[in-house]
Amino acid sequence: MATELLPDGTSPEKSINPLFKWLNDRLDLVSIWQLAQKKEVPIHKHSIWYYMGGITLMFLIVQIITGILLMIYYVPDLNSAHASILKINTRIDFGWFVRSLHCWAANLMIFVVFLHLFSTYFMKAYRKPREITWLIGMGLLVLVMGFGFTGYLLPWDQVSLFATKIGLDITSKVPVLGDQLATVLRGGSIISQNTLSRFFAIHVIILPLLLFGLLGIHLLLIQLQGISTPKSIKVSEVKYEKFFPDFIFKDLLVWILALNVLFVLVTFLPWGLGEEADPFAPAPIGIKPEWYFLAMFQFLKLIPAYIGPIEGELFGITIIGLIVLILGLVPFWDTGASKKLSKLATYFGLIVLLSMIIFSIWGALS
Amino acid sequence: MEKVSKEWKTTDSIQPVGRKQFLKMVLGVFSLSWAGMALYPVYRYLSSGNSDATSAESNVSSVTVCKVAELPVNTGKNFQFGSSPAIVIHAQDGSFHAFKAVCTHLGCTVQYRSDKSLIWCACHGGCYNPDTGKNVSGPPPKPLPALVVKVENDSIVVSIT
Incomplete structure (x- = not known):
């Protein structure tokens, strides 16, 4: 298909649709169309x-x-x-x-x-x-x-x-x-x-x-x-x-x-x-919560009431928060410059994904 | 494809539909069916909610408005009759008259004007005779539908029949 053709298969010069012409005179639809073609x-x-x-x-x-x-x-x-x-x-x-x-x-x-x-x-x-x-x-x-x-x-x-x-x-x-x-x-x-x-x-x-x-x-x-x-x-x-x-x-x-x-x-x-x-x-x-909160729910359930002086819930939320933070900031620590970090990012993602699946299934069955 | 269409042309004057044109038509038909299938449930969904509230109210056939003593001569009282507003008037001759209070012009709720002894609509100044409900001046095209008034145990009871 030639790039200069319009959606209706006609060329813009020959287009006889008056509504299209009226809109095109104001919105330059042909340029947008050519951009979409590219x-x-x-x-x-x-x-x-x-x-x-x-x-x-x-x-x-x-x-x-x-x-x-x-x-x-x-x-x-x-x-x-x-x-x-x-x-x-x-x-x-x-x-x-x-x-x-x-x-x-x-x-x-x-x-x-x-x-x-x-x-x-x-x-x-x-x-x-x-x-x-x-x-x-x-x-x-x-x-x-x-x-x-x-x-x-x-x-x-x-x-x-x-x-x-x-x-x-x-x-x-x-x-x-x-x-x-x-x-x-x-x-x-x-x-x-x-x-x-x-x-x-x-x-x-x-x-x-x-x-x-x-x-x-x-x-x-x-x-x-x-x-x-x-x-x-x-x-x-x-x-x-x-x-x-x-x-x-x-x-x-x-x-x-x-x-x-x-x-x-x-x-x-x-x-x-x-x-x-x-x-x-x-x-x-x-x-039980909805399935998309289930992994978090199960994870928090496993943590004892106190870990040392820290309350269990607080400890769990901090861990989850850290995981989300590391995941969110991945573009800034895996920039593609280091092969080691690139591999680390892949393994980190795999561990997060697998634990989410395992904890969700565990939560659903327990 | 081209060959076939040429043969067609020679035997028949009807233009065959090209593949592109045919697919466009199929797409159009499918799109329209989809739109219809999507819009029909939406229409039914939107139009089904109002039935239960109004049907219970529109079944009302009789309403006790107030005690006779609460409605002096040459006054009127608006009240709810089923799902529509209604008005009862204590006329100067002592008789009671009741009508649906929806102005026949554009649906405003009418009221009784003691100073003019008329049923009057504030929206466009339509006037009705308080004894008969007949439209006497202004834009209303029809009289107000009449209701039946009875006095039972000193109470004013309005009903359809």
Whole structure:
């Protein structure tokens, strides 16, 4: 295809579509189109991992649409929250479908985010000039986990109440500002209407605004710097394909496949709703957090109450914090200059990934 | 492909659809079906919520408004009748009249004006006869729907029939 052709296959001079001409006179669409034609994506044996970011974006779009729909019937009030979710699940047409889409897509999105994180980590895509993209990606991971944590309380069922209690308790153990942060998030010393209102505002306004900002920079940087090719792939082995239409259409196909996985899960395993939360009832037997917090939960459970003079929880949180810090700052200690450090980064990543898998399975089985 | 289309041309005046054109059409049809499949549940979701609140209220057939003594002669009282506002008037001749209080012009809620002895709408100045509900001046095109008033045990009871 010649570069000067437009999406409709005609050349810009001969284009007779008056709407296109009107827009082009003002927005210079032809230049944008020519720029898109020049954009290329590398093809090699690891290029399948390039789709993970795109799938995450697709699930995010599902989350935004279903989130807006849920907000129409959801009531963030202590006495109505559970009833409103029950109403969505049972009395609103396709309500169960919309809510299940939101819950399942959230979980799938977090799963794909982890795949995206570890695939870019092991391909060492974080190295210069992509350090900022990596750091913003880590920030986005924190936001996504925040979405999971705040959204979990909103149905106001028994499990969500206790998951929030535990989560905020862990937050309060963080040194220096942890206690203050937990109190501000909780809106007092106990989980109440204040907590529900705060979590609702954080979930539907604060986190989305932060996410759009960071995601915008993340995507812009990818456009500016292009997609990284792993060092292990020889330059002669790399082929390139056009971003548009080749990669975009493959991306769309993968999106449809991922959507189908989502629809199958939603249809055969619709998301349920537990008993309404009772702050004065005992914690349900066998209560566990969502799978993406499970490794952390299991790890903290293993630590004794005191390690020397330090409280066990504090010790555990410090270890987890250090791991996240080392992972987040990897572009600055594995710059590609030293083979030793490069190997160390790979082993460190492998150990983190394996322990996450082992602790999660352990947590799920115990 | 080219050969086939030439043969077609010679035997038939209808232009065959090229592969590119065909795939474009397939893409269009699939996209439209997808859009329809996605939008139908959304439409049903959005349009199903309002039924339960209004259906319970619209089943109301009779309302006890107040005691007779609470409604002096030449006054009116607005009240809720099922899901819509209504008005009861104690006329100067001592009789009671009740109507749906939704102005037939643009749906504002009407009130009784003792100074004019008329049912009046504050939005555009429409006036109705307080005895019959007939539209007497201003923009309303139709009279107010009438309700039945009975006095039972010294209370004013308004009903549909």
